Amino acid sequence: MSKPSLARGTRDFGPEQMAKRTFIFDTIRRSFQRYGFLPLETPSFENLSVLMGKYGEEGDQLLFKLLNSGDFSGKLTEDDWKEGYKPLTSKISEKGLRYDLTVPFARYVVMNRGTLVMPFKRYQIQPVWRADRPQKGRYREFYQCDADVVGTDSLLCEAEIVTLLHDILPALGITDFTVKINNRKILTGIADVIGAQGMEGPLCVAIDKLDKIGKDKVVEELLERGFSSDSITLLDPIFTLSGEGDPFAELKSLLSGSEIGLKGIEELEEVWVLVKTLGLENPKIQFDVTLARGLSYYTGAIFEVKANNVQIGSISGGGRYDNLTGTFGVPGISGVGISLGVDRIYDVMEELGLFPESQKTSTKVMISNFDNDAFKYGLSILPKLRNAEINAEIYPDSVKLKKQLDYADRKNIPFVILIGSDEMQSGLLTLKNMKTGEQHKLSADDIITHLTSAAL
RNA sequence: GAGGUUGUAGCUCAGUCGGUUAGAGCGCUAGAUUGUGGUUCUAGAGGUCGCGGGUUCGAGACCCGUCUCCCUCCCCA
Numbered sequence: 001m002s003k004p005s006l007a008r009g010t011r012d013f014g015p016e017q018m019a020k021r022t023f024i025f026d027t028i029r030r031s032f033q034r035y036g037f038l039p040l041e042t043p044s045f046e047n048l049s050v051l052m053g054k055y056g057e058e059g060d061q062l063l064f065k066l067l068n069s070g071d072f073s074g075k076l077t078e079d080d081w082k083e084g085y086k087p088l089t090s091k092i093s094e095k096g097l098r099y100d101l102t103v104p105f106a107r108y109v110v111m112n113r114g115t116l117v118m119p120f121k122r123y124q125i126q127p128v129w130r131a132d133r134p135q136k137g138r139y140r141e142f143y144q145c146d147a148d149v150v151g152t153d154s155l156l157c158e159a160e161i162v163t164l165l166h167d168i169l170p171a172l173g174i175t176d177f178t179v180k181i182n183n184r185k186i187l188t189g190i191a192d193v194i195g196a197q198g199m200e201g202p203l204c205v206a207i208d209k210l211d212k213i214g215k216d217k218v219v220e221e222l223l224e225r226g227f228s229s230d231s232i233t234l235l236d237p238i239f240t241l242s243g244e245g246d247p248f249a250e251l252k253s254l255l256s257g258s259e260i261g262l263k264g265i266e267e268l269e270e271v272w273v274l275v276k277t278l279g280l281e282n283p284k285i286q287f288d289v290t291l292a293r294g295l296s297y298y299t300g301a302i303f304e305v306k307a308n309n310v311q312i313g314s315i316s317g318g319g320r321y322d323n324l325t326g327t328f329g330v331p332g333i334s335g336v337g338i339s340l341g342v343d344r345i346y347d348v349m350e351e352l353g354l355f356p357e358s359q360k361t362s363t364k365v366m367i368s369n370f371d372n373d374a375f376k377y378g379l380s381i382l383p384k385l386r387n388a389e390i391n392a393e394i395y396p397d398s399v400k401l402k403k404q405l406d407y408a409d410r411k412n413i414p415f416v417i418l419i420g421s422d423e424m425q426s427g428l429l430t431l432k433n434m435k436t437g438e439q440h441k442l443s444a445d446d447i448i449t450h451l452t453s454a455a456l
Numbered sequence: 457g458a459g460g461u462u463g464u465a466g467c468u469c470a471g472u473c474g475g476u477u478a479g480a481g482c483g484c485u486a487g488a489u490u491g492u493g494g495u496u497c498u499a500g501a502g503g504u505c506g507c508g509g510g511u512u513c514g515a516g517a518c519c520c521g522u523c524u525c526c527c528u529c530c531c532c533a
Contacts (some may be wrong), residue, residue, distance in 0.1 A: 003506080008524070058531055061457075100533090128533085133457085135527070144533065205531090239513095293532090317533065322485060341533030370491070405493035434493070 007182045009132070009140025012071065014317070015362075017346075020355050024172060024342050026123060031168045032123035038411045040122040042104040042443065048096045054327065056296045063096040065089060090337060097129040101146040102297075102324070102337060109150055109335075110328040118151035137312040137344050148337030150325075155267060157336045158301045159274035161318065165305060165338065166280055175352035176308040177315075178284055182291040183268050184298050184319070190262015190289075192255065196227055203227070204292030211290060215239050235436045238289055244445040247287055267300060287330045297321040307348045315348060316340045365415040365451055366408045367394040368401060374419040381417065381429070381444050388448045408434060415451060419448060 010313070012020060015404075045066060052060050058213035072092045080088055087150075098104050101124045105241050109120065125145045134140060147164065149157045162179060168176050184200075191200040202225040208217050218239075222232055237254055248265050255261035268287060275283050293302050300320030307315055325333040349355055365385060367378040378394050385392035393413075395404045418430035418439075428441040431450065442450065 003504095005506090005524075057529090058457095062531080130532075133530095134525085138532075140533065179482075312533095314533065339533065344533055368491090399491050400490090402489080403493095407493085409493040415495090418491075422491095430491095432492075437493090439492090 004376055007140075009134035009138075011141075013140065020349070021342065021346060023355070024345055024349075025143075025145070027171050028168055028340060028342075029123070029125065030172065030233065031146050031164060032145070034167070035121070035147070035164055037121045037123035040105065040108065040124045041126060042098070042108055042124070045095045046104060046107070048090075048094055050107050051096050051099060051103060052326075054297060054324075056101055057071075059099060062132055063099055064129045064131050065093040066095040066097070068092055074367070098126075099130060100128050101126060101144050101339065102148065102321070105146070105148055105337075106150075106324040106335070107328060109333065110325050110330045113333075116151075119149050119154075120151055121146045121147070121149045137347050139343055142344075143342040145340040145342060146337055150333050150335035153334050155270045156274055158267075158271045158320065159334065161276060161303060161338045162271070162275050162283060162285055163278050163280050165316065166283065168201045168340070169305070172313075172346060172349060173356075174307055174345070174352070178286050178306050178308060180286050180288040180304045180306065181268065181271070182288055182302050183264035183297055183300055185260050185264025185267065185300065186255070186289065187264075187292060189255045189264060190235070190238060190259035192258045192261065194227075194231040196231045199227070201296075207290050208292035210239065223254070247289070251289070264300075271301065281434050292318060293319065297324050299323065301336065305340075307332060307352075310351050311347050312347050312351070314341075314346050315344045362391060363393050363411060363413045364391045365417060365447075366404075366411075366413045367392070367417045368404050368419060369395040369398050370420050371398055372420075373421075374424065377424050378417070378419050381419075384444060385448065385451070388452060390448065390451050392423060405434075417447065 048063070048065065051063055055062070076091065080091055105122065105124060109116065123146060125143065127143050129141050129143055132138060132140060147161075163179075165177075165179055169175070179217060187200045187204055191197060191203050196203065201221070206221045210218050211223070219232055222235075223229070237250075248269055250261065251265055255265065272285075275285065291302060291304055298319040299322040302319035303317060304314045305316035316338060318336070320334065320336035322334045323331060324335060326329070360421075361422065367382060369375045369378060375394075375398060382392055382394050395407065405416060414434055416432045416434060418432060420430075423429045423441075426441075428443060429447060430439050431442050431447050432439045
């Protein structure tokens with residue numbers, strides 16, 4: 001017999017936490033629905049052939065792989081062991097836990113493309129798993145809330161993602177946030193212009209750290225990653241490019257030699273215009289050339305949302321992927337989406353004290369259990385309360401009143417009905433208000449009326 | 457995956473240089489109070505000192521391994 005323990009990076013959610021989490025889920029779901037997204041659920045695990053290769057090399061490593069069931073090692077040879085763990089893994093594992101909701105969604109779209117109404121807008125709220133090393137705000141099991149549109153190139157989708165975020169976050173009480181936006185095409189353009197074609201991958205990784213480690217360290221890293229010093233010199237104006245003034249105009253002259261780079265800027269300008277047309281006042285959006293995001297499938301706009309004044313990573317991220325379904329044999333379906341991290345949003349709200357008070361009350365009234373006769377009498381009252389839509393319970397054991405009231409107190413139950421011989425004889429039950437301590441003798445019907453109208 | 461750090465009662469934590477029976481606060485249980493919660497008082501229960509090995513006459517403390525928490529890198533929600 002060993003002490004029970006939680007698997008690394010996982011958590012239980014007690015009743016109190018669940019009340020808060022449900023609040024977050026409900027708020028997000030309501031906004032998704034208001035924008036016309038339809039619900040979808042996909043399995044917790046998928047064939048590895050679906051998941052592998054979609055998140056870069058790093059991502060493949062972070063996939064939780066499921067060991068084949070049964071005699072998974074029966075057909076292995078000595079050589080299989082000697083080849084190392086990577087080839088071995090593919091021989092003993094064919095399935096893995098989902099890493100995000102976007103790839104399973106792409107799989108779903110491909111498999112159902114004949115029946116879907118295009119453009120298809122879906123939302124999906126489910127847990128995902130990553131074999132990461134846990135840290136503050138980083139878990140191995142966490143929920144994502146995704147909303148994606150596939151089957152249209154319209155930049156309205158990007159603009160609607162911006163307004164959607166401005167709907168959800170303030171509804172949760174998070175008012176101080178920044179939606180950072182960039183475009184992969186701009187990053188590609190930069191790589192072209194500085195003579196490092198095709199190297200936007202490593203360029204992104206390094207440039208992404210600018211605000212964290214500073215220009216000098218970024219330059220250092222770029223040199224290590226094989227960029228020539230000429231290229232880095234050409235990159236210089238990018239470093240000094242700030243969100244102020246008209247960064248687009250500045251960038252345009254820098255990228256004048258790159259068709260794709262200019263396209264990226266054009267797209268972003270269009271998004272800005274659409275956001276304004278949609279009537280969003282004081283949009284908290286910021287163009288950030290250094291925003292890169294590692295996920296390899298993004299091709300257009302990329303988003304990241306940061307809650308300000310808290311030490312927690314981004315609470316949301318997303319972007320446009322032109323060819324995600326291409327890897328499943330169906331090219332030409334463009335999609336764009338956003339993913340919100342409930343667990344990080346929870347941490348942010350906890351840190352800022354944003355959860356509304358008194359969500360705790362679940363039972364409104366408890367019937368006491370004085371003795372066997374009173375218990376039976378109470379059982380006849382209980383369904384009347386419930387039929388009147390009042391959350392009610394009866395104490396199951398005939399123990400001392402002290403204990404029963406203590407139970408009600410600790411469970412935050414605002415009212416208790418006391419039933420003894422007097423009450424049974426007269427039919428007038430004692431209703432006790434746990435907050436004020438007041439008691440009144442009332443008929444069962446009057447109690448129902450009173451509880452239905454009571455503010456609590 | 458690399459580095460650092462933590463682990464003692466349900467919770468938060470003391471525990472000196474390696475030395476007798478490992479402590480406190482909070483919580484929990486019971487009573488003071490035979491039909492009344494929160495406050496108060498009294499009593500009580502509760503420990504494989506993360507786990508495994510080692511050094512020692514003797515280990516909660518020292519050494520090695522391992523797991524876990526938290527942190528940095530990498531990457532991400």
